[in-house]
Amino acid sequence: MVTKQYTGTPDEQADLRRADSLGREIFSDVANKWALLIIEALGERTLRFSGLRDEVEGVSHKMLTQNLRMLERNGLVVRTVHPTVPPRVEYTLTEAGRGLRATVDGMCEWTYRYFGHIEDSRRRFDG
Amino acid sequence: MVTKQYTGTPDEQADLRRADSLGREIFSDVANKWALLIIEALGERTLRFSGLRDEVEGVSHKMLTQNLRMLERNGLVVRTVHPTVPPRVEYTLTEAGRGLRATVDGMCEWTYRYFGHIEDSRRRFDG
DNA sequence: CTGGATCCAGCTCGATACTG
DNA sequence: CAGTATCGAGCTGGATCCAG
Numbered sequence: 001m002v003t004k005q006y007t008g009t010p011d012e013q014a015d016l017r018r019a020d021s022l023g024r025e026i027f028s029d030v031a032n033k034w035a036l037l038i039i040e041a042l043g044e045r046t047l048r049f050s051g052l053r054d055e056v057e058g059v060s061h062k063m064l065t066q067n068l069r070m071l072e073r074n075g076l077v078v079r080t081v082h083p084t085v086p087p088r089v090e091y092t093l094t095e096a097g098r099g100l101r102a103t104v105d106g107m108c109e110w111t112y113r114y115f116g117h118i119e120d121s122r123r124r125f126d127g
Numbered sequence: 128m129v130t131k132q133y134t135g136t137p138d139e140q141a142d143l144r145r146a147d148s149l150g151r152e153i154f155s156d157v158a159n160k161w162a163l164l165i166i167e168a169l170g171e172r173t174l175r176f177s178g179l180r181d182e183v184e185g186v187s188h189k190m191l192t193q194n195l196r197m198l199e200r201n202g203l204v205v206r207t208v209h210p211t212v213p214p215r216v217e218y219t220l221t222e223a224g225r226g227l228r229a230t231v232d233g234m235c236e237w238t239y240r241y242f243g244h245i246e247d248s249r250r251r252f253d254g
Numbered sequence: 255c256t257g258g259a260t261c262c263a264g265c266t267c268g269a270t271a272c273t274g
Numbered sequence: 275c276a277g278t279a280t281c282g283a284g285c286t287g288g289a290t291c292c293a294g
Binding site: 099100102108 | 149150154157158159160163164184185199200201223226233235237238239240242246247248249252
């Protein structure tokens with residue numbers, strides 16, 4: 001994901017490059033503020049579009065749809081349309097999505113844990 | 128980090144809002160492709176500026192300095208300047224940085240684990 | 255070698271208006 | 275309610291140049 005050194009037979013090298021490029025692509029999709037906040041907001045729940053907009057503070061209509069499409073494309077959320085009037089669309093994490101959520105949880109815990117450290121460091125740096 | 132519901136006394140609510148806003152700020156700083164790739168590249172090593180530029184594939188001079196400053200400000204990396212000619216600057220993760228790195232490792236493992244799932248899902252979605 | 259500063263093309267994102 | 279399309283201001287990020 002980070003280095004550009006490849007070893008092994010030419011075929012293996014090609015595989016590694018393919019994997020690496022896809023990995024980088026996935027990483028770019030997922031290492032993004034809104035995507036992670038949406039995943040964290042979904043958690044174990046099923047939420048509707050409007051529910052998500054309320055839960056993920058500050059997200060715009062556009063960013064929400066855009067990121068939901070991306071997450072659906074990558075198989076991290078499933079989108080269920082109930083053909084009623086008015087329409088009702090529900091979003092849930094897949095197993096892969098829940099897997100990612102576990103690591104996002106880790107990031108949140110990390111944030112709380114080092115809160116003070118970060119606040120101090122910022123004050124020192126800024127002053 | 129995600130919801131806007133606050134309970135408790137007004138003071139506690141104010142604290143929570145402050146914490147929430149800072150948490151969001153930290154999250155925005157850190158949930159960013161280059162920052163995470165830099166942290167992952169550093170790992171347990173000490174690297175120089177040029178070393179990092181080589182390790183983090185595709186990062187530009189500007190993005191690297193910008194993110195390094197941000198990570199230093201937040202106390203995730205330490206920057207050591209050796210007053211030689213030419214200058215020699217080394218970057219290392221702090222304890223907080225290593226803590227975050229652990230969760231980034233989780234994300235990388237997650238990527239490898241769900242590689243196939245994601246590839247399949249994309250093909251299905253795109254076609 | 256490290257890194258600040260500037261320029262500007264291109265993209266992001268919010269706002270708005272419109273559909274089923 | 276959910277979603278798409280469009281438009282424009284503003285930010286992002288790459289290229290380049292200069293300095294210590």
